[in-house]
Amino acid sequence: MSYTIQQALIPVEDGYTTVDVQIENDRIAAIAPQLPINGTAIDGKNKLLLPGFFNAHTHSSEMWQRGMIPPVPLELWLAELYDFAPLDPEQVYLSALGTAVETLLSGGTSVVDHLVLIPGKEIETVAAAVRAYREIGIRAFVAPLIQDEALTAGIPTGGKEVEKEAFFRSTNEILAMMKDVVTQFHRPEEGINLLVAPTGIQLCSDALFTGCIELSDRYNLCRHSHLLETKAQQKLAREKYDCSAVEHLKQIGYLNDRTSLAHCVWLDDDDIAILAKTKSTVVHNPLSNLRLGSGIAPILKYRQAGINVSFGCDGSASNDSQDLLEAIKIGSILHTVTDPDYRHWITPRQAVEMASCGGAKGLNVSDTIGTLTVGKKADLVVYNLTNLSLLPRTDPIGLLILGRPTQVVDSVWVNGKQIVSGGKLTTIDIDELRQKLFHRSQWSSQRQSKTVTDIEVRYRAVMGL
Known part of the structure:
Protein backbone atom coordinates (compact mmCIF):
# COMPACT_ATOMS: atom_id res chain seq x y z
CA MET A 1 0.00 0.00 0.00
CA SER A 2 1.17 3.56 -0.70
CA TYR A 3 0.83 6.79 1.28
CA THR A 4 1.79 10.42 0.80
CA ILE A 5 2.20 12.43 4.00
CA GLN A 6 1.70 16.05 2.95
CA GLN A 7 3.27 19.18 4.45
CA ALA A 8 4.81 17.53 7.49
CA LEU A 9 7.45 19.25 9.58
CA ILE A 10 10.78 17.42 9.83
CA PRO A 11 14.00 18.45 11.59
CA VAL A 12 16.98 19.54 9.52
CA GLU A 13 20.40 20.73 10.65
CA ASP A 14 19.48 24.42 10.87
CA GLY A 15 15.92 24.01 12.15
CA TYR A 16 12.87 22.49 10.46
CA THR A 17 11.49 22.23 6.96
CA THR A 18 8.12 21.29 5.48
CA VAL A 19 8.08 18.29 3.13
CA ASP A 20 5.94 15.58 1.65
CA VAL A 21 6.92 11.97 2.31
CA GLN A 22 5.95 9.11 0.03
CA ILE A 23 5.69 5.57 1.40
CA GLU A 24 5.62 2.71 -1.09
CA ASN A 25 5.15 -0.81 0.24
CA ASP A 26 7.48 -0.99 3.25
CA ARG A 27 9.90 1.82 2.28
CA ILE A 28 10.31 5.58 2.32
CA ALA A 29 10.18 6.31 -1.42
CA ALA A 30 10.68 10.09 -1.49
CA ILE A 31 11.13 13.11 0.79
CA ALA A 32 10.69 16.52 -0.88
CA PRO A 33 8.34 19.51 -1.01
CA GLN A 34 5.18 19.28 -3.10
CA LEU A 35 5.38 15.68 -4.24
CA PRO A 36 2.53 14.24 -6.32
CA ILE A 37 0.04 12.22 -4.29
CA ASN A 38 0.81 8.54 -4.48
CA GLY A 39 -1.74 6.30 -2.78
CA THR A 40 -3.58 7.54 0.30
CA ALA A 41 -3.05 11.21 1.15
CA ILE A 42 -2.28 11.96 4.83
CA ASP A 43 -2.60 15.50 6.15
CA GLY A 44 0.72 16.36 7.81
CA LYS A 45 0.12 20.09 8.26
CA ASN A 46 1.06 21.32 11.74
CA LYS A 47 2.44 17.88 12.51
CA LEU A 48 5.96 16.70 13.31
CA LEU A 49 7.32 13.62 11.51
CA LEU A 50 10.10 11.63 13.17
CA LEU A 363 20.09 -3.98 17.32
CA ASN A 364 22.19 -4.02 14.15
CA VAL A 365 19.38 -2.56 11.99
CA SER A 366 20.56 1.02 11.51
CA ASP A 367 21.06 0.36 7.81
CA THR A 368 17.30 -0.21 7.39
CA ILE A 369 15.52 1.85 10.10
CA GLY A 370 16.18 4.62 12.62
CA THR A 371 16.37 7.73 10.41
CA LEU A 372 14.23 9.62 7.88
CA THR A 373 16.11 8.40 4.83
CA VAL A 374 14.86 7.52 1.37
CA GLY A 375 15.16 3.77 0.85
CA LYS A 376 14.89 2.87 4.54
CA LYS A 377 11.94 1.01 6.03
CA ALA A 378 8.95 3.21 6.79
CA ASP A 379 8.89 3.06 10.60
CA LEU A 380 7.52 6.55 11.18
CA VAL A 381 5.58 8.56 13.77
CA VAL A 382 3.55 11.73 13.22
CA TYR A 383 2.89 13.99 16.24
CA ASN A 384 0.02 16.49 16.37
CA LEU A 385 1.55 19.90 17.12
CA THR A 386 -1.89 21.47 17.72
CA ASN A 387 -2.40 19.30 20.82
CA LEU A 388 -2.76 21.47 23.94
CA SER A 389 0.25 19.85 25.62
CA LEU A 390 2.47 20.96 22.69
CA LEU A 391 1.28 24.59 22.72
CA PRO A 392 2.00 27.45 22.48
CA ARG A 393 4.28 27.02 19.50
CA THR A 394 8.00 27.13 20.29
CA ASP A 395 10.51 24.38 19.36
CA PRO A 396 8.57 21.23 18.36
CA ILE A 397 11.22 18.73 19.48
CA GLY A 398 11.86 20.71 22.66
CA LEU A 399 8.15 20.55 23.47
CA LEU A 400 8.03 16.82 22.71
CA ILE A 401 11.08 15.83 24.79
CA LEU A 402 11.11 18.38 27.61
CA GLY A 403 7.36 18.87 28.02
CA ARG A 404 4.63 16.55 29.24
CA PRO A 405 3.05 15.50 25.93
CA THR A 406 -0.21 13.61 26.30
CA GLN A 407 -2.09 11.87 23.47
CA VAL A 408 0.08 13.59 20.86
CA VAL A 409 0.79 10.62 18.55
CA ASP A 410 -1.44 11.07 15.51
CA SER A 411 -0.19 8.37 13.10
CA VAL A 412 2.28 5.49 13.13
CA TRP A 413 3.65 3.36 10.33
CA VAL A 414 5.67 0.19 10.92
CA ASN A 415 7.22 -1.52 7.91
CA GLY A 416 5.07 0.72 5.70
CA LYS A 417 1.79 -0.34 7.32
CA GLN A 418 -0.26 2.33 9.10
CA ILE A 419 -1.19 0.93 12.51
CA VAL A 420 -2.18 4.18 14.25
CA SER A 421 -4.48 6.71 12.58
CA GLY A 422 -5.96 9.75 14.28
CA GLY A 423 -4.47 8.58 17.56
CA LYS A 424 -6.26 5.23 17.40
CA LEU A 425 -4.89 1.72 16.79
CA THR A 426 -6.11 0.28 13.50
CA THR A 427 -5.05 -3.33 14.08
CA ILE A 428 -6.65 -4.31 17.41
CA ASP A 429 -9.71 -3.36 19.47
CA ILE A 430 -8.41 -1.30 22.40
CA ASP A 431 -11.71 -1.46 24.28
CA GLU A 432 -11.66 -5.25 24.11
CA LEU A 433 -8.07 -5.30 25.42
CA ARG A 434 -8.97 -2.90 28.21
CA GLN A 435 -11.91 -5.06 29.28
CA LYS A 436 -9.81 -8.25 29.28
CA LEU A 437 -7.06 -6.65 31.35
CA PHE A 438 -9.68 -5.38 33.79
CA HIS A 439 -11.62 -8.62 34.16
CA ARG A 440 -8.52 -10.84 34.49
CA SER A 441 -7.18 -8.76 37.39
CA GLN A 442 -8.43 -7.50 40.73
CA TRP A 443 -7.81 -4.64 43.12
CA SER A 444 -5.18 -5.57 45.67
CA SER A 445 -2.92 -3.65 47.99
CA GLN A 446 -1.36 -6.21 50.32
CA ARG A 447 0.31 -9.54 49.81
CA GLN A 448 3.17 -11.40 51.45
CA SER A 449 6.15 -12.74 49.49
CA LYS A 450 7.67 -15.78 51.18
CA THR A 451 10.91 -15.45 49.20
CA VAL A 452 11.43 -11.84 50.28
CA THR A 453 10.98 -12.92 53.90
CA ASP A 454 13.51 -15.72 53.41
CA ILE A 455 16.28 -13.64 51.85
CA GLU A 456 15.88 -10.14 53.30
CA VAL A 457 18.07 -10.76 56.36
CA ARG A 458 20.94 -12.03 54.22
CA TYR A 459 20.56 -9.15 51.76
CA ARG A 460 20.63 -6.50 54.49
CA ALA A 461 23.68 -8.11 56.10
CA VAL A 462 25.84 -8.30 52.96
CA MET A 463 24.82 -4.76 51.93
CA GLY A 464 25.70 -3.35 55.37
CA LEU A 465 22.15 -2.27 56.23
Missing part, protein backbone atom coordinates in the same frame (compact mmCIF):
# COMPACT_ATOMS: atom_id res chain seq x y z
CA PRO A 51 11.58 8.14 12.81
CA GLY A 52 10.05 5.67 15.24
CA PHE A 53 11.68 5.32 18.64
CA PHE A 54 12.88 2.09 20.27
CA ASN A 55 11.66 0.83 23.61
CA ALA A 56 15.01 -0.92 23.81
CA HIS A 57 14.49 -2.86 27.05
CA THR A 58 11.32 -3.99 28.78
CA HIS A 59 9.62 -7.06 30.24
CA SER A 60 6.05 -7.18 28.96
CA SER A 61 4.58 -9.70 31.41
CA GLU A 62 5.43 -7.48 34.38
CA MET A 63 2.33 -5.48 33.47
CA TRP A 64 0.27 -7.76 35.75
CA GLN A 65 2.15 -6.45 38.80
CA ARG A 66 2.54 -2.78 38.03
CA GLY A 67 1.85 -0.44 40.91
CA MET A 68 1.95 -3.40 43.28
CA ILE A 69 5.50 -4.03 44.48
CA PRO A 70 6.63 -1.73 47.32
CA PRO A 71 9.79 0.41 47.20
CA VAL A 72 12.57 -2.15 47.66
CA PRO A 73 15.91 -2.76 45.90
CA LEU A 74 16.10 -4.97 42.83
CA GLU A 75 17.14 -8.17 44.61
CA LEU A 76 14.08 -8.10 46.91
CA TRP A 77 11.83 -6.74 44.17
CA LEU A 78 12.76 -9.71 41.96
CA ALA A 79 11.87 -12.14 44.72
CA GLU A 80 8.36 -10.72 44.98
CA LEU A 81 7.99 -10.46 41.20
CA TYR A 82 8.81 -14.14 40.71
CA ASP A 83 6.60 -15.27 43.58
CA PHE A 84 3.59 -13.79 41.80
CA ALA A 85 4.58 -14.06 38.13
CA PRO A 86 1.75 -14.95 35.69
CA LEU A 87 1.57 -18.63 34.81
CA ASP A 88 -0.90 -18.39 31.93
CA PRO A 89 0.27 -17.77 28.32
CA GLU A 90 -2.95 -15.84 27.68
CA GLN A 91 -1.82 -13.30 30.29
CA VAL A 92 1.50 -13.04 28.46
CA TYR A 93 -0.38 -12.39 25.22
CA LEU A 94 -2.53 -9.64 26.76
CA SER A 95 0.35 -7.90 28.52
CA ALA A 96 2.43 -7.97 25.33
CA LEU A 97 -0.47 -6.27 23.55
CA GLY A 98 -0.66 -3.69 26.34
CA THR A 99 3.08 -3.06 26.23
CA ALA A 100 2.95 -2.58 22.46
CA VAL A 101 -0.02 -0.19 22.65
CA GLU A 102 1.66 2.05 25.24
CA THR A 103 4.92 2.00 23.29
CA LEU A 104 3.22 2.91 20.00
CA LEU A 105 1.17 5.71 21.53
CA SER A 106 4.30 7.26 23.05
CA GLY A 107 6.35 7.29 19.85
CA GLY A 108 7.86 3.80 19.72
CA THR A 109 7.73 1.57 16.66
CA SER A 110 10.09 -1.14 18.00
CA VAL A 111 10.16 -2.98 21.31
CA VAL A 112 12.81 -5.22 22.89
CA ASP A 113 10.91 -7.61 25.14
CA HIS A 114 13.27 -9.35 27.59
CA LEU A 115 10.50 -11.86 28.03
CA VAL A 116 10.12 -13.63 31.38
CA LEU A 117 9.30 -17.27 30.61
CA ILE A 118 6.72 -19.43 32.36
CA PRO A 119 8.61 -22.48 33.75
CA GLY A 120 7.64 -25.55 31.78
CA LYS A 121 5.78 -23.43 29.22
CA GLU A 122 8.70 -21.61 27.66
CA ILE A 123 7.74 -22.22 24.01
CA GLU A 124 4.12 -21.29 24.74
CA THR A 125 5.28 -18.07 26.43
CA VAL A 126 7.25 -16.96 23.40
CA ALA A 127 4.43 -17.99 21.05
CA ALA A 128 1.96 -15.88 23.03
CA ALA A 129 4.12 -12.75 22.88
CA VAL A 130 4.91 -13.25 19.19
CA ARG A 131 1.20 -13.66 18.43
CA ALA A 132 0.47 -10.34 20.16
CA TYR A 133 3.22 -8.46 18.34
CA ARG A 134 2.20 -9.88 14.97
CA GLU A 135 -1.42 -8.88 15.52
CA ILE A 136 -0.69 -5.32 16.55
CA GLY A 137 2.07 -4.80 13.98
CA ILE A 138 4.87 -3.35 16.10
CA ARG A 139 8.44 -4.34 15.20
CA ALA A 140 9.40 -6.80 17.92
CA PHE A 141 12.75 -8.00 19.21
CA VAL A 142 11.82 -10.90 21.49
CA ALA A 143 14.59 -11.75 23.94
CA PRO A 144 13.59 -14.78 26.02
CA LEU A 145 15.00 -14.20 29.51
CA ILE A 146 17.03 -17.24 30.49
CA GLN A 147 19.08 -18.19 33.54
CA ASP A 148 20.56 -21.39 34.92
CA GLU A 149 21.02 -20.41 38.57
CA ALA A 150 18.44 -19.95 41.33
CA LEU A 151 17.36 -16.49 42.48
CA THR A 152 19.40 -16.58 45.70
CA ALA A 153 22.59 -16.89 43.62
CA GLY A 154 22.14 -13.22 42.73
CA ILE A 155 22.88 -12.03 46.26
CA PRO A 156 26.54 -11.61 47.32
CA THR A 157 27.75 -13.99 49.99
CA GLY A 158 29.94 -11.52 51.82
CA GLY A 159 32.65 -14.18 51.91
CA LYS A 160 30.49 -16.68 53.79
CA GLU A 161 29.74 -20.24 52.72
CA VAL A 162 26.23 -20.32 51.30
CA GLU A 163 24.46 -23.46 50.18
CA LYS A 164 23.74 -23.18 46.47
CA GLU A 165 20.27 -24.06 45.30
CA ALA A 166 19.96 -26.14 42.15
CA PHE A 167 18.09 -24.62 39.22
CA PHE A 168 15.15 -26.66 37.95
CA ARG A 169 16.56 -27.03 34.42
CA SER A 170 20.09 -27.78 33.16
CA THR A 171 22.14 -25.38 31.05
CA ASN A 172 22.06 -27.75 28.08
CA GLU A 173 18.28 -28.06 28.30
CA ILE A 174 17.91 -24.29 28.34
CA LEU A 175 20.15 -23.86 25.31
CA ALA A 176 18.29 -26.60 23.43
CA MET A 177 15.02 -24.82 24.22
CA MET A 178 16.50 -21.55 22.92
CA LYS A 179 17.53 -23.23 19.67
CA ASP A 180 13.96 -24.46 19.21
CA VAL A 181 12.59 -20.98 19.91
CA VAL A 182 14.91 -19.38 17.37
CA THR A 183 14.12 -21.85 14.60
CA GLN A 184 10.37 -21.49 15.21
CA PHE A 185 10.00 -17.74 15.67
CA HIS A 186 12.97 -15.77 14.27
CA ARG A 187 11.46 -14.05 11.22
CA PRO A 188 13.18 -10.68 10.70
CA GLU A 189 11.54 -10.16 7.32
CA GLU A 190 8.17 -10.35 9.09
CA GLY A 191 9.13 -7.95 11.89
CA ILE A 192 9.79 -10.64 14.53
CA ASN A 193 13.42 -10.86 15.65
CA LEU A 194 14.78 -13.24 18.29
CA LEU A 195 17.68 -12.29 20.54
CA VAL A 196 19.82 -14.39 22.88
CA ALA A 197 19.35 -12.86 26.30
CA PRO A 198 20.83 -14.41 29.45
CA THR A 199 19.43 -12.30 32.27
CA GLY A 200 22.87 -11.31 33.60
CA ILE A 201 26.04 -12.40 35.34
CA GLN A 202 24.19 -12.62 38.65
CA LEU A 203 22.06 -15.64 37.63
CA CYS A 204 23.92 -17.16 34.67
CA SER A 205 26.90 -19.48 34.37
CA ASP A 206 29.69 -18.98 31.87
CA ALA A 207 28.40 -22.07 30.09
CA LEU A 208 25.08 -20.36 29.47
CA PHE A 209 26.77 -17.21 28.17
CA THR A 210 29.08 -19.15 25.84
CA GLY A 211 26.16 -21.24 24.60
CA CYS A 212 24.33 -18.02 23.77
CA ILE A 213 27.39 -16.73 21.94
CA GLU A 214 27.36 -19.86 19.78
CA LEU A 215 23.66 -19.45 19.01
CA SER A 216 24.19 -15.78 18.24
CA ASP A 217 26.97 -16.55 15.78
CA ARG A 218 25.20 -19.49 14.17
CA TYR A 219 21.91 -17.67 13.53
CA ASN A 220 23.21 -14.09 13.27
CA LEU A 221 21.30 -12.98 16.36
CA CYS A 222 21.84 -9.90 18.48
CA ARG A 223 22.72 -10.33 22.14
CA HIS A 224 21.07 -8.72 25.16
CA SER A 225 21.54 -8.83 28.92
CA HIS A 226 21.25 -6.86 32.13
CA LEU A 227 24.58 -5.52 33.31
CA LEU A 228 25.58 -4.15 36.72
CA GLU A 229 22.19 -2.72 37.54
CA THR A 230 22.88 -2.62 41.28
CA LYS A 231 25.69 -2.25 43.78
CA ALA A 232 25.00 -5.81 44.90
CA GLN A 233 25.72 -7.09 41.38
CA GLN A 234 29.02 -5.22 41.38
CA LYS A 235 29.95 -6.93 44.66
CA LEU A 236 28.82 -10.31 43.33
CA ALA A 237 30.90 -10.01 40.17
CA ARG A 238 34.05 -9.44 42.25
CA GLU A 239 33.23 -12.54 44.30
CA LYS A 240 32.60 -14.72 41.24
CA TYR A 241 35.34 -13.54 38.89
CA ASP A 242 37.87 -11.53 40.91
CA CYS A 243 37.45 -8.85 38.26
CA SER A 244 34.65 -6.61 37.01
CA ALA A 245 31.63 -8.09 35.24
CA VAL A 246 32.50 -6.09 32.12
CA GLU A 247 36.05 -7.44 32.03
CA HIS A 248 34.71 -10.97 32.44
CA LEU A 249 32.14 -10.62 29.64
CA LYS A 250 34.92 -9.34 27.40
CA GLN A 251 37.10 -12.32 28.28
CA ILE A 252 34.41 -14.85 27.35
CA GLY A 253 33.57 -12.98 24.12
CA TYR A 254 30.02 -11.79 24.85
CA LEU A 255 30.61 -8.14 23.98
CA ASN A 256 30.47 -6.88 20.39
CA ASP A 257 28.62 -4.44 18.13
CA ARG A 258 25.51 -6.65 18.25
CA THR A 259 25.35 -6.60 22.07
CA SER A 260 22.99 -4.32 24.00
CA LEU A 261 23.25 -4.09 27.77
CA ALA A 262 20.49 -2.80 30.01
CA HIS A 263 21.18 -0.43 32.92
CA CYS A 264 25.01 -0.31 33.27
CA VAL A 265 24.78 1.75 36.45
CA TRP A 266 27.88 0.54 38.34
CA LEU A 267 30.68 0.76 35.76
CA ASP A 268 34.09 2.34 36.28
CA ASP A 269 36.35 4.03 33.74
CA ASP A 270 38.06 0.76 32.74
CA ASP A 271 34.65 -0.81 32.11
CA ILE A 272 33.61 2.17 29.99
CA ALA A 273 36.74 1.81 27.89
CA ILE A 274 35.92 -1.86 27.27
CA LEU A 275 32.37 -1.09 26.13
CA ALA A 276 33.66 1.59 23.80
CA LYS A 277 36.31 -0.71 22.32
CA THR A 278 33.87 -3.60 21.80
CA LYS A 279 31.23 -1.21 20.33
CA SER A 280 28.59 -2.49 22.73
CA THR A 281 25.38 -0.52 23.30
CA VAL A 282 24.07 0.71 26.66
CA VAL A 283 20.28 0.82 27.15
CA HIS A 284 19.42 3.55 29.63
CA ASN A 285 16.44 2.74 31.91
CA PRO A 286 16.30 5.79 34.18
CA LEU A 287 12.87 5.29 35.71
CA SER A 288 13.38 1.75 36.98
CA ASN A 289 16.85 2.68 38.23
CA LEU A 290 15.24 5.41 40.33
CA ARG A 291 12.22 3.30 41.32
CA LEU A 292 14.44 0.51 42.70
CA GLY A 293 17.17 2.76 44.12
CA SER A 294 19.74 1.22 41.78
CA GLY A 295 21.52 4.49 41.04
CA ILE A 296 22.12 6.87 38.15
CA ALA A 297 23.98 5.41 35.18
CA PRO A 298 26.91 7.62 34.01
CA ILE A 299 25.34 8.20 30.60
CA LEU A 300 27.26 11.39 29.86
CA LYS A 301 30.55 9.52 30.37
CA TYR A 302 29.35 6.81 27.98
CA ARG A 303 28.49 9.34 25.31
CA GLN A 304 31.81 11.14 25.71
CA ALA A 305 33.59 7.79 25.33
CA GLY A 306 31.76 7.18 22.04
CA ILE A 307 29.47 4.43 23.36
CA ASN A 308 26.11 4.08 21.63
CA VAL A 309 23.23 4.72 24.07
CA SER A 310 19.51 4.09 23.64
CA PHE A 311 16.47 4.30 25.94
CA GLY A 312 14.21 1.69 27.51
CA CYS A 313 11.15 1.83 29.73
CA ASP A 314 12.06 -1.41 31.54
CA GLY A 315 9.18 -3.53 32.78
CA SER A 316 5.82 -2.28 34.00
CA ALA A 317 6.47 -3.39 37.58
CA SER A 318 9.73 -1.49 37.93
CA ASN A 319 8.76 1.67 36.04
CA ASP A 320 5.49 1.22 36.29
CA SER A 321 4.62 2.49 32.81
CA GLN A 322 5.53 2.02 29.18
CA ASP A 323 5.47 5.75 28.34
CA LEU A 324 8.56 6.01 26.18
CA LEU A 325 8.46 9.81 26.00
CA GLU A 326 8.54 9.94 29.81
CA ALA A 327 11.58 7.64 29.90
CA ILE A 328 13.36 9.76 27.28
CA LYS A 329 12.65 12.99 29.16
CA ILE A 330 13.84 11.67 32.53
CA GLY A 331 16.78 9.93 30.88
CA SER A 332 17.86 13.25 29.37
CA ILE A 333 17.40 15.79 32.15
CA LEU A 334 18.49 13.46 34.98
CA HIS A 335 22.12 13.98 33.99
CA THR A 336 22.23 17.73 34.51
CA VAL A 337 23.03 16.85 38.13
CA THR A 338 25.83 14.41 37.31
CA ASP A 339 28.10 16.82 35.39
CA PRO A 340 28.29 20.58 35.97
CA ASP A 341 29.52 21.21 32.42
CA TYR A 342 26.28 22.02 30.63
CA ARG A 343 27.97 21.50 27.26
CA HIS A 344 27.87 17.77 28.00
CA TRP A 345 24.14 17.73 28.79
CA ILE A 346 21.76 15.89 26.44
CA THR A 347 19.80 18.20 24.14
CA PRO A 348 16.29 17.32 22.92
CA ARG A 349 17.62 16.61 19.43
CA GLN A 350 20.33 14.35 20.79
CA ALA A 351 17.67 12.51 22.81
CA VAL A 352 15.63 11.94 19.64
CA GLU A 353 18.71 10.56 17.89
CA MET A 354 19.46 8.24 20.82
CA ALA A 355 15.87 6.97 20.91
CA SER A 356 15.72 6.30 17.17
CA CYS A 357 19.11 5.83 15.53
CA GLY A 358 20.72 4.71 18.81
CA GLY A 359 18.10 2.02 19.25
CA ALA A 360 18.53 0.83 15.67
CA LYS A 361 22.31 0.73 15.95
CA GLY A 362 22.16 -1.35 19.14
